[in-house]
Amino acid sequence: MADDKKTSKERMKKPRNHLPLQEAAARIGNWDEVPLGYTLAQAMDEASRCIHCKKPECIGGCPVGIDIPAFLKLVEEGDVASAARKIREKNFLPAACGRVCPQDKQCEAVCIVGKKNDPVGIGNLERFVADYERAHKLDRLPQIPAPTGKKVAIIGAGPAGLTCAYELRIKGHDVTVFEAFHRGGGVMVYGIPRFRLPLEIIDEDLQLLVDMGVKFYYNMIIGKILTLDELLEKEGFDAVFIASGAGLPKMLGIKGENLNGIYSANEYLTRIYLMHANHFPKFPTPLYQGKRVAVIGAGNTAMDVLRTGKRMGVKVTCYYRRSRDEAPARTEELEHAEQEFIDFKWLSNPVEFIGDENNFVKAIKCEVMKLSEPDESGRRKPMSTGEFFVDEIDTVVFSLGCDVNPIIPSVTPDLRINKWGIIMVDHATCHTSKKGVFAGGDAITGGSTVILAMGQAKNAAKHMHEYLMGEFKYELDIPTDPNASGVTWEGRFAKGKR
Ligand SMILES: Cc1cc2nc3c(=O)[nH]c(=O)nc-3n(C[C@H](O)[C@H](O)[C@H](O)COP(=O)(O)OP(=O)(O)OC[C@H]3O[C@@H](n4cnc5c(N)ncnc54)[C@H](O)[C@@H]3O)c2cc1C
Incomplete structure (x- = not known):
């Protein structure tokens, strides 16, 4: 039972319930989730830290607008089933979002409790509620109204495509998802590691869509097997949503980059998580990686590669040209990687990869960098020192981010893109330059996050x-300038309130 008499002051002082974690030494030997989740008592106690402000900022801090104070109140009262229904009003992937959303930059960043204490553990509570819902097999199937007679094609089964499928199906439309891979989930399956997001969660969410009557066609590369025009003109779709993501890896363009043994993060992670190379030979996907893996970059994807490599039993080293303070990875991800005995070579800028007689990479050459004084923006830039070092390695994994998948725009000349290949849309409606074709997710932003997609x-x-x-x-406003940026979250909220 919630203690209604608890004052805001008392609530503000309560310490946050941190999620228990698997011990680092144990977890690098398995693929299980690292955080272990709250008990009901812990969840109720954590929810009781919310002070229920008059103007809750956390709702605006959530890109899908979950009524966070309302679901927290229900958890505090122990009514987890109602809390699950409350979250589902806005978010049909709560178990995934509770695990992978950057809450520290969104809802929790604006939590008032966070001004004097740790913010309320909103993400951990969302995860708790979603897990409770799954464990208790609560009914998640929404009402589907009578058919509207309208057919929609969705390209890509990542979070953007799946969300659009859900939202249009509950309006009674006939929805078909076309996915290039042999299964759905997008980056949630082929990128984000199992020890952060278990596969069964995504499978259950995909099954929900199937139960709702959404049709899935796998191994269908739109732009190769069928074009957008064919979907609209021959296959009878009334509208199309492009959610093909950003899967084109960025490289450095340095000498030796094409040697054998050099992967992009996408290929490395896809082989392991989509094709199960971590269970070779039970699954017939090989992964050449020798004993020493160099990971280039220090963002969240790099942390995923480093920690995955560790679990694959190899020595992994992170090379990054700035210092730890500038690393773009979330603090929690970086700390988890450090706890897992991973080596970091800060201020190390790769300049060349050296190959052996069979064209396999055998060494990485780096320049030692130093940082400039902060410029007007406060940013310290990496500067040359003229000093170099060479490390022997067997494999390299580039983790420098990705550009938008180019296949669809390359065969659709009337689909406007900017000079980085990002699909240009009217920010308010997500309508593209092609009639009846909308787009969303990483395809219109470049690499972003699940919840923004x-x-x-x-x-x-x-x-x-x-x-x-x-x-x-609407009068559409689709940028024509090739230098125009993609959609930003702020842009959507500034202009998107129609
Ligand atoms: C390693 C890694 C870790 C990440 N970790 C996090 C995290 O912790 N938290 C977070 O919020 N975000 C994270 N992200 C980012 C997040 O996963 C993406 O922003 C999000 O998945 C984008 O969703 P999307 O639906 O736009 O694209 P995607 O998830 O990329 O899905 C696009 C889908 O479209 C399919 N497709 C592409 N082209 C075609 C075509 N021509 N025809 C048919 N299908 C096509 C693809 O196969 C894919 O399944 C991570 C990304 C990576 C790479």
Whole structure:
């Protein structure tokens, strides 16, 4: 029972319930999740830290607008089933979002409790509620209204595509998802490691969509097997949503980059998580990696590669040209990697890869860097020192981010893109330059986050529904300047309130 008499002051003082973690020495020997989750008592106690402010900022801090204070109140009262229904009003992937969202930059960043104490563990509580819902097999199936007779094609089964499918299906539209891989989930399956997001969670969410009547066609590369025009003109779709993500790896363009044994993070992780190379030979996907793996970059993807390599039993070293303070990875990800005995070579800028007689990489040459004084923006830039070192290695994994997948734009000349290949849309509606074609997720932002991809997909679905019902009467504002940036979260909220 919630203690209604607890004052805001008392609530503000309560310490945060941190999630228990698997011990580092044990977890590098398995693929199980690192955090272990709250008990009901811990969850109720954590929820009781919310002070229920008059103007809760956390709702605006959530890109899909979950009514966070309302679900926290229900958890505090022990009514987890109602809390699950409350979250589901806005988010159909709560178990994934509770695990992988950067809450420290979103809802928790604006939590008032966080001004004097640690913010309320909103993400951990979302995860708890979603796990409770799954464990107790609570009914998640939404009502599907009578068919509207409208057919929608969705390209890509990542978080953006799946969210759009859900939102349009609950409006009664006939929804078909076309996915290039042999299974759905997008980066949540082929990128984010199992020890952060177990596969069964995504499988259950995919099954929910199947149960709702969404059709999935796998191994279907749109742009190769069928074009957008064919979907619209021959296959009878009334509208299309492009959610093909950002899967084109960035490299450095340095000498030796094409040697054998050099992977992009996407290939390395896809072999392991999508094709199960971590269970070779039970699954017939080989992964050449020798004993020493060099990971280039220090963002979240790099942390995933480093920690995955550790679990594959190799020595992994991170090479990054700036210092730890500038590393773009979330602090928690970096700390988890450090706890797992991973080596970091800060201020080390790779300049060349050296190959053996069979063209396999055998060494990495780096320049030692130093940092400049902070410039006007406060940023310290890496500067040459003229000093170099060479490390012997067997494998390299580039983890420098990705550009947008180019296949669809390359065969669709009337689909406007910017000079980085990002699909240009009207920020408010997500409508592209092609009639009846909308886009969302990483395809319109460049590499971003699950929840932002979902937020855009919800926005797009709302306007696609209007389009399908003949109620779409907006003047579109789609940038023509090739230097224009993709959609930002701020942009969507600034302009997207129609
Ligand atoms: C290693 C890694 C770790 C990450 N960790 C996090 C994290 O912890 N938290 C977080 O919020 N975000 C994280 N991200 C980012 C996040 O996963 C993405 O922002 C998000 O998945 C984008 O969703 P999306 O649906 O736009 O694209 P995707 O998830 O990339 O899905 C796109 C789908 O479209 C398919 N596709 C592509 N082209 C075609 C085509 N022509 N025809 C048919 N199908 C096609 C792809 O196969 C894919 O399944 C991570 C990314 C990576 C790479």
